[in-house]
Amino acid sequence: MQELYFQQKFPISLDEAWDFFSNPSNLKEITPAYMDFVVTSRHHGERMYPGQIITYIIRPVLGVPLKWCTEITHVENMRYFVDEQRFGPYAFWHHQHHFRKVDGGILMEDILHYKIPYGPLGLLADALFVGRQVRGIFDYRMKVLTERFGALP
Template sequence: MTTIHLKTHIKAPILTVFDLSRDISEHEASSNNTREKAIAGRTSGKINLGETVTWRAKHFGIYLKHTSFISAMESPTYFVDEMINGVFKSFHHEHIFKQIGTKTEMTDILKYEVPYGIFGRVFNYFILKSYLTKFLLERNQHIKQLAEL
C-alpha cells in the first residue's frame, strides 16, 4: 500500500474550502491536462455522502474510468472517496479540513494499491506516486486560488 500525505494552507473559511473540494465542475477545471470528465453518477454540483461519480480521464495516453463512492462525510471537516471500480486494486482518499484562525488547513491522505504484481510496484515506485502527488498538488492549488479570491 502506498500513502500520499499532503497539507495545503488556504486563507479562506473552512466551509468554502470544503465545498470547493466536493465540487465536480471545479475538479474538472483543475484537471485540464487529463481531460477529466464526470460521466455518470453525480456529474455536476457538490458530491455528497452516499453518492458516486464516474470519471473518464486520459492518463499516460490512455482513457481510463474511475468510479468513486463517498463513504463518509462530516461537513465541513471531513469526507472520504473510495474507488468502487477502476484500475487500482484499492483507492481510499481522505479529505480533512481544519480551521486555524483565518486559514483552513486542507489535508489529503491518499492510500492506494496497484495491480500487476512486481510490474505495478515498479511502475508505482518510479512513476505513479509522483504523478498522483503532482495531480493532487495541482488540484489543491486550483482550490486555493479560487478560495482566496
C-alpha cells in the same frame, strides 16, 4: 500500499472551502488538463453525500481513456469526506479530505492510500511512473488552489 499526505492552508472560511471541495463539478478545475478529466455521472449533484457514485473518464497515459468509478463513503459536514474507488486503474484507492479552522483561514489535509494492481510489475510501475504522476497531480492541485484562494504560511 502507498500512503501520501498533503496539506495546504487557505485564507478563506470553512464555509467557502466546504462549498468548493464538496461539489464534484469542481474536480475538473483542480485536475491537470493533460488528463482530459470528464465527469460522466448524470446525477452527480452539487454536494457530496454518503453513497454517492461518481464516474469519470481520465486519460493519464498517452491519451488512452480509462473509466473510473468512486463512491463517497463518508461525509461529516464541514469536517471531512472520503472517496473510494469502486472500479478503475487502482487495486485500492482510499482518499480522505479533512478541513478545519486555523488562525486566518482553514487547513486542508489529504490522506491518500493507494495500491497499483499487477503485483511486482505494479510496484515497478509505481516506482517508475505512477507515484510521480500522483504526486504531480497533487502538486498541480496545490498550485491551482493557491492561485484561486491564496495561501497562509
